[in-house]
Amino acid sequence: MRDSWDSLPVLAQDLIIAGALLLPLLVIGGILLRGFRPLPLVRALMWRFRWANLLFVLLIAVSTGMGIGLIAQERGLRTGSAQAAEKFDLVVTAPGSELTMMLAAVFLQPSAVPLLDGAAYDRIANHPQVQIAAPIAFGDSHDGAPVVGTIAEFVTYLSDGQIEGRIFARSGEAVVGAAIDLRIGDRFTPAHGRGSGADAEAHDGVGIEVVGRMARSGSPWDRAILIPVETVWEVHGLANGHPFEDGDRIGPPFTPELFPGTPAVIVHAGELWANYALRSEFTVAGETMAFFPGTVLADLYRVMGDVRQAMSVMSIVTQVLVAASVLLGLFILTRLFQRQLAMLRALGAPRRFVMAVVWGYGVTLLVAGTMLGLAFGYAAALVLSRIVTHRTDVLVTATITWAEVNLALGFLSAMSVLSLVPALVVLTRPVVENLRQ
Amino acid sequence: MALPLEIKDLEVRAGTRTLLKVGDLSAPAGALIGIRGPSGAGKSTFLHALSGLIEVRGRLCWGEVDLARLRPERRTAFRAHNMGLIFQDFLLFEELSPQANAGLSGLFRTRHDRAPIATRAAEGLARLGVPQGNRTVGSFSGGERQRVAIARALATDPGLLLADEPTASLDRRAADALIEDLTGLLRAGGKTLIAVSHDAHLLERLDRVLTIEDGKVTDDTGVQAA
Ligand SMILES: Nc1ncnc2c1ncn2[C@@H]1O[C@H](COP(=O)(O)OP(=O)(O)OP(=O)(O)O)[C@@H](O)[C@H]1O
Ligand SMILES: [Mg+2]
Numbered sequence: 191m192r193d194s195w196d197s198l199p200v201l202a203q204d205l206i207i208a209g210a211l212l213l214p215l216l217v218i219g220g221i222l223l224r225g226f227r228p229l230p231l232v233r234a235l236m237w238r239f240r241w242a243n244l245l246f247v248l249l250i251a252v253s254t255g256m257g258i259g260l261i262a263q264e265r266g267l268r269t270g271s272a273q274a275a276e277k278f279d280l281v282v283t284a285p286g287s288e289l290t291m292m293l294a295a296v297f298l299q300p301s302a303v304p305l306l307d308g309a310a311y312d313r314i315a316n317h318p319q320v321q322i323a324a325p326i327a328f329g330d331s332h333d334g335a336p337v338v339g340t341i342a343e344f345v346t347y348l349s350d351g352q353i354e355g356r357i358f359a360r361s362g363e364a365v366v367g368a369a370i371d372l373r374i375g376d377r378f379t380p381a382h383g384r385g386s387g388a389d390a391e392a393h394d395g396v397g398i399e400v401v402g403r404m405a406r407s408g409s410p411w412d413r414a415i416l417i418p419v420e421t422v423w424e425v426h427g428l429a430n431g432h433p434f435e436d437g438d439r440i441g442p443p444f445t446p447e448l449f450p451g452t453p454a455v456i457v458h459a460g461e462l463w464a465n466y467a468l469r470s471e472f473t474v475a476g477e478t479m480a481f482f483p484g485t486v487l488a489d490l491y492r493v494m495g496d497v498r499q500a501m502s503v504m505s506i507v508t509q510v511l512v513a514a515s516v517l518l519g520l521f522i523l524t525r526l527f528q529r530q531l532a533m534l535r536a537l538g539a540p541r542r543f544v545m546a547v548v549w550g551y552g553v554t555l556l557v558a559g560t561m562l563g564l565a566f567g568y569a570a571a572l573v574l575s576r577i578v579t580h581r582t583d584v585l586v587t588a589t590i591t592w593a594e595v596n597l598a599l600g601f602l603s604a605m606s607v608l609s610l611v612p613a614l615v616v617l618t619r620p621v622v623e624n625l626r627q
Numbered sequence: 628m629a630l631p632l633e634i635k636d637l638e639v640r641a642g643t644r645t646l647l648k649v650g651d652l653s654a655p656a657g658a659l660i661g662i663r664g665p666s667g668a669g670k671s672t673f674l675h676a677l678s679g680l681i682e683v684r685g686r687l688c689w690g691e692v693d694l695a696r697l698r699p700e701r702r703t704a705f706r707a708h709n710m711g712l713i714f715q716d717f718l719l720f721e722e723l724s725p726q727a728n729a730g731l732s733g734l735f736r737t738r739h740d741r742a743p744i745a746t747r748a749a750e751g752l753a754r755l756g757v758p759q760g761n762r763t764v765g766s767f768s769g770g771e772r773q774r775v776a777i778a779r780a781l782a783t784d785p786g787l788l789l790a791d792e793p794t795a796s797l798d799r800r801a802a803d804a805l806i807e808d809l810t811g812l813l814r815a816g817g818k819t820l821i822a823v824s825h826d827a828h829l830l831e832r833l834d835r836v837l838t839i840e841d842g843k844v845t846d847d848t849g850v851q852a853a
Contacts, residue, residue, distance in 0.1 A: 230723060536680060537706070539735045626671075
């Protein structure tokens with residue numbers, strides 16, 4: 191049983207779950223409606239109470255949409271941020287908060303971070319298991335976009351080699367992210383600092399030429415300008431990591447004594463399994479700290495998950511309250527229609543028909559509300575994703591999965607069972623009493 | 628098909644109170660009978676008993692069928708096939724067209740019955756001069772509404788028509804026109820009518836008038852118009 195279920199394709203499983211959730215609704219509908227045509231009367235009820243109905247549909251839609259949007263958004267944020275951090279196996283920084291360091295080094299959020307010195311970098315770069323040890327030097331910006339100093343190898347690694355134009359080959363050249371509004375051949379002068387405090391004149395006279403553009407990655411690096419780390423140092427009047435005899439050479443190896451410092455080093459190990467050893471090796475009390483951005487994110491997701499859980503509970507409570515008020519509303523509205531319904535019985539309509547009308551009316555509202563709710567949820571997730579993507583450049587895509595659809599269907603089905611209550615209540619009062627009004 | 632009525636020791640009670648007591652009463656199929664009496668006398672109660680909407684004791688036979696011995700759902704089915712009901716305030720679905728209102732019974736009858744009901748509804752509306760078209764009955768006058776209600780009651784081709792104050796909500800002219808059309812239609816179809824009414828114009832067009840007072844039939848002018 192278990193095995194044959196597991197062997198089914200995921201879509202088939204989802205469809206089966208959806209079917210099972212809808213089963214109560216379909217069974218009740220089948221039993222109540224068989225042989226009858228309550229639709230004209232349901233329509234009459236819909237029209238008679240149109241404003242109240244609209245309100246009910248919106249209430250159901252908003253409460254359903256809230257829950258769905260929340261789940262979809264959180265999942266989008268998880269996958270988006272995980273993808274954005276994918277290339278960053280191991281980050282080495284000065285000791286401090288892993289979260290702050292990760293936000294600065296991986297998500298390029300502006301923050302003041304202490305530097306690692308040349309000796310520390312040298313130790314990392316020369317480790318036999320380390321394939322790439324990329325210094326990441328940030329602090330400057332252009333037009334709001336961070337200007338990040340690093341090495342050519344890292345740019346190639348980051349973009350999977352998908353670069354239009356070419357990689358920077360000497361100091362004063364730049365490769366831009368896909369979202370940067372500069373073309374190949376353009377020149378710009380970086381501003382000192384980022385955001386509103388940036389000083390546009392500090393680096394006057396410095397001209398950097400764009401020579402390449404990376405393919406879109408869905409990470410904040412799409413809005414980054416990458417230049418040789420040497421350029422960053424030179425612009426700030428520091429040594430550039432190389433002795434004069436080396437001329438204009440850029441990239442590693444660097445001379446430790448001439449290495450002005452870097453806030454972070456991104457490490458890519460030759461073999462995946464080496465990462466754990468490297469992390470402990472590069473974690474030196476009081477000197478360096480090494481961490482996996484993936485682990486930091488996982489911790490963050492756990493917190494997000496808790497928040498989501500709390501919000502989910504609230505949204506379920508909301509949904510239950512909405513359900514209760516809709517049922518109460520149905521109850522009151524059908525009371526207003528009670529004489530007509532009694533007249534149906536007087537004309538010889540079976541009880542089941544009257545139930546079919548009342549239930550059909552309730553379920554029409556529920557189905558409309560739920561469908562609209564799915565649309566609302568999707569729209570909400572879409573808008574939120576846009577906002578997050580715009581603010582952070584972490585590409586967040588909103589998707590509605592079967593989990594959300596099934597959540598909504600479960601709610602719908604449960605409510606359709608509860609809608610039998612007003613339908614039954616209508617039948618409890620004797621026909622004659624209702625006719626007398 | 629119209630059915631003869633036969634009542635023996637009929638009693639309707641609510642709790643300990645006796646609302647209605649009718650010893651002997653019979654009427655042939657196709658009779659047009661009026662019922663009058665003061666308010667609270669039990670006229671509507673009698674009509675409800677005759678239509679099987681309430682529990683009764685004794686014998687209440689339409690043809691071979693004794694409603695007093697049928698379970699409620701069986702009485703409902705009997706009503707569906709043999710009776711049409713008309714109310715003082717019409718009880719139409721304002722949101723629906725006259726045709727949809729008149730054909731209402733088709734919504735819960737078998738597929739087989741649907742087409743004839745729709746056809747008879749349309750015929751009835753035409754015969755009663757109800758404005759055609761897709762207008763809903765919400766915009767109809769009282770007289771027009773009661774005509775739609777009559778077409779609805781007759782759409783299932785019942786043998787019996789039970790009416791509670793059918794002209795009470797209409798002005799004189801509309802009431803007279805309606806009385807004319809209704810009695811004509813019923814006589815032509817050989818249908819039985821039992822109508823509670825205070826309207827002298829209606830009562831004088833019927834075969835027989837019963838007076839109910841304090842839950843009893845106190846007068847029966849069965850021979851008057853025969
Ligand atoms: N379920 C009930 N329980 C107790 N008393 C009832 C019940 N139904 C009706 N009655 C009483 O029975 C009496 C007869 O009622 P009914 O409606 O038949 O009067 P009616 O002759 O139709 O009066 P009207 O001309 O005002 O319509 C009234 O006094 C009414 O209050
Ligand atoms: Mg009455």
